[in-house]
Amino acid sequence: MAEIVLQAFRFGFLLLLWLFIFAAFRVVRADLFGGRAGRVASVPPRAPAGRKRGSRGPRHLVVTAGPLSGTRITLGEQAILVGRADDSTLVLTDDFASSRHARLTNRSGQWYVEDLGSTNGTYLDQQRVQGPLLVSPGQPIRIGQTVLELRS
Amino acid sequence: MTGPGTDPRVGAAGSTPTPTRRGTELALLGFAVLITLAAQCIVDLTVTDSLSPELATFGTWFTALWVVAHVVVRRFAPYADPLLLPCVAVLMGLGLTMIHRLDIAGDQLGGKNSGGEDAPVQLLWATVGLALFVAVLVVVRDHRVLARFAYTLALVGLVLLAIPAVLPASISEVYGAKLWIRVAGFSIQPGEFAKICLVVFFAAYLVDKRDVLALASRRVLRLELPRGRDLGPVLLAWVASILVLVFERDLGSSLLLFGIFVVMLYVATERASWLVIGVILFSGGAYVAYQVFGHVRVRVDTWLDPFAYQDTGGYQIVQSLFSLGTGGLFGAGLGGGRPDQVPVAKSDFIASAIGEELGLFGLVAVIVLYLVLVERGLRTSLVVRDGFGKLLAAGLAFAVAWQVFVVLGGVTGLLPLTGLTTPFLAYGGSSLVANFGLVALLIRISDAARRPVAPPQATPPKLTDAPTEVVRP
Numbered sequence: 001m002a003e004i005v006l007q008a009f010r011f012g013f014l015l016l017l018w019l020f021i022f023a024a025f026r027v028v029r030a031d032l033f034g035g036r037a038g039r040v041a042s043v044p045p046r047a048p049a050g051r052k053r054g055s056r057g058p059r060h061l062v063v064t065a066g067p068l069s070g071t072r073i074t075l076g077e078q079a080i081l082v083g084r085a086d087d088s089t090l091v092l093t094d095d096f097a098s099s100r101h102a103r104l105t106n107r108s109g110q111w112y113v114e115d116l117g118s119t120n121g122t123y124l125d126q127q128r129v130q131g132p133l134l135v136s137p138g139q140p141i142r143i144g145q146t147v148l149e150l151r152s
Numbered sequence: 153m154t155g156p157g158t159d160p161r162v163g164a165a166g167s168t169p170t171p172t173r174r175g176t177e178l179a180l181l182g183f184a185v186l187i188t189l190a191a192q193c194i195v196d197l198t199v200t201d202s203l204s205p206e207l208a209t210f211g212t213w214f215t216a217l218w219v220v221a222h223v224v225v226r227r228f229a230p231y232a233d234p235l236l237l238p239c240v241a242v243l244m245g246l247g248l249t250m251i252h253r254l255d256i257a258g259d260q261l262g263g264k265n266s267g268g269e270d271a272p273v274q275l276l277w278a279t280v281g282l283a284l285f286v287a288v289l290v291v292v293r294d295h296r297v298l299a300r301f302a303y304t305l306a307l308v309g310l311v312l313l314a315i316p317a318v319l320p321a322s323i324s325e326v327y328g329a330k331l332w333i334r335v336a337g338f339s340i341q342p343g344e345f346a347k348i349c350l351v352v353f354f355a356a357y358l359v360d361k362r363d364v365l366a367l368a369s370r371r372v373l374r375l376e377l378p379r380g381r382d383l384g385p386v387l388l389a390w391v392a393s394i395l396v397l398v399f400e401r402d403l404g405s406s407l408l409l410f411g412i413f414v415v416m417l418y419v420a421t422e423r424a425s426w427l428v429i430g431v432i433l434f435s436g437g438a439y440v441a442y443q444v445f446g447h448v449r450v451r452v453d454t455w456l457d458p459f460a461y462q463d464t465g466g467y468q469i470v471q472s473l474f475s476l477g478t479g480g481l482f483g484a485g486l487g488g489g490r491p492d493q494v495p496v497a498k499s500d501f502i503a504s505a506i507g508e509e510l511g512l513f514g515l516v517a518v519i520v521l522y523l524v525l526v527e528r529g530l531r532t533s534l535v536v537r538d539g540f541g542k543l544l545a546a547g548l549a550f551a552v553a554w555q556v557f558v559v560l561g562g563v564t565g566l567l568p569l570t571g572l573t574t575p576f577l578a579y580g581g582s583s584l585v586a587n588f589g590l591v592a593l594l595i596r597i598s599d600a601a602r603r604p605v606a607p608p609q610a611t612p613p614k615l616t617d618a619p620t621e622v623v624r625p
Contacts, residue, residue, distance in 0.1 A: 006488065009198065010482060010483065013510070016187055020187055020238075021520050021521065131537035
């Protein structure tokens with residue numbers, strides 16, 4: 001094989017390899033700055049900007065139905081564990097609840113409910129909670145026979 | 153080349169608002185196959201001046217592998233990350249090319265790796281790996297299901313890890329490391345599969361316990377130190393990795409196991425003190441191992457001064473350094489070097505073979521490909537919504553990164569040599585098959601991460617007349 005061809009192979013292949021990396025980086029960049037506009041942009045509009053500034057979101061978690069009906073918990077920064085286990089924030093006496101049933105977490109003033117692998121599931125409205133879901137005030141969270149609500 | 157230039161959003165948009173990016177993946181896979189075929193042609197033309205007859209078979213087979221992989225992803229994980237598969241394809245193609253090139257060198261030049269055609273065997277293993285890839289994607293429809301089998305998988309992982317230690321050395325020992333099961337011509341490295349089982353277990357376990365591990369603490373010297381009794385799990389992982397070091401005499405697996413656990417603990421609890429504790433524990437263990445075990449001392453001594461031992465223990469690393477030095481910036485060109493002068497160039501030292509023939513630019517390209525792979529894994533971990541998926545993706549991505557770091561560190565003389573394999577590049581069936589399984593899991597999680605969420609209902613229907621609905625992804 002002629003020397004010039006070998007040199008062409010040598011540099012041509014490296015060029016090809018880096019072209020691939022360049023192409024891969026284009027995809028990475030599209031993900032970071034444009035291509036995933038759907039997901040990136042969808043987060044801010046969910047937080048109604050004007051309203052939340054003053055009140056910092058809901059203040060209380062209220063039990064509206066079930067054995068503990070009427071119980072009220074003041075919300076802070078910490079996550080709230082709901083379940084039958086003694087170390088839960090809200091200890092349920094509900095036969096249909098699991099010992100570690102659900103968790104409510106605060107992310108910058110917004111509360112999310114997350115099912116912790118309970119047997120009977122957690123429902124936000126009628127939707128079974130699979131991953132963390134945003135809870136707006138007044139939306140019923142059903143755990144067994146207990147229904148919880150966030151109140152401002 | 154039109155593939156990389158096309159706007160990824162146009163090709164895959166279709167009727168769905170969220171792009172699946174499968175078109176991008178297909179284009180990049182095509183590019184990856186092109187690179188591999190080009191590399192094979194260059195090797196054949198440079199070394200033998202003619203194209204070998206097996207090239208057509210290889211090309212068809214290799215292309216078919218990725219077509220199948222792509223179709224399966226399109227069908228079973230339509231929203232998966234578009235970069236994972238193409239990166240794996242390029243790495244595997246480069247690995248196969250180097251192995252093929254060393255096969256030729258073995259036949260023609262009578263180098264140190266003569267005997268046996270290993271590239272076809274590796275391609276066969278890749279096919280087995282693809283079968284595992286397909287099986288994982290078809291069977292595991294939701295990665296969260298894996299959390300239910302966490303303790304079973306932990307047991308499987310530990311058994312796999314322990315098997316070579318209890319087997320007689322005639323079956324399990326290769327080059328002094330007892331890592332293998334060699335039966336009837338086949339050799340399996342069960343540790344590769346144990347790695348994945350244990351990452352799944354760590355993820356499920358830490359999701360359960362992270363509150364305890366993260367919250368209870370004392371503050372000492374600006375570090376949040378955990379309570380004494382919470383040190384249990386990390387001590388257990390440490391003991392397990394030390395046992396691997398003692399009974400299987402393998403520094404690499406030991407380092408990998410402990411490193412993965414400590415990093416996953418850090419990711420789960422967001423507390424840097426675990427890293428400090430991990431480093432302290434490992435340095436302590438390593439120092440004792442250096443004092444007590446001869447094979448560890450050999451590794452460390454040859455790492456500190458390879459040229460003092462160049463005729464004995466340091467021969468491998470010295471040859472590897474010469475090989476990298478010969479490569480220089482741009483390499484000798486594919487087929488132009490003598491990478492067969494490095495011992496075990498097909499498996500442990502494949503990185504120095506690549507460094508010799510493709511030079512620094514080629515080797516850095518390989519590292520960047522791993523970087524992209526790991527970045528996509530970590531990004532998946534950031535985007536996915538459940539804690540288990542987050543930890544699992546981070547753990548798997550870190551396992552790849554850590555392995556590449558330790559191997560390349562060993563080959564270039566930055567770290568003591570260990571027996572780890574370079575994922576997807578190196579010759580070795582178990583490693584290839586297990587890593588295909590690992591990528592399948594990453595693809596499964598990334599599919600869950602990028603899948604659009606069903607938008608929340610604007611006006612909730614009345615409780616009384618709405619049926620209870622179960623939403624399954």
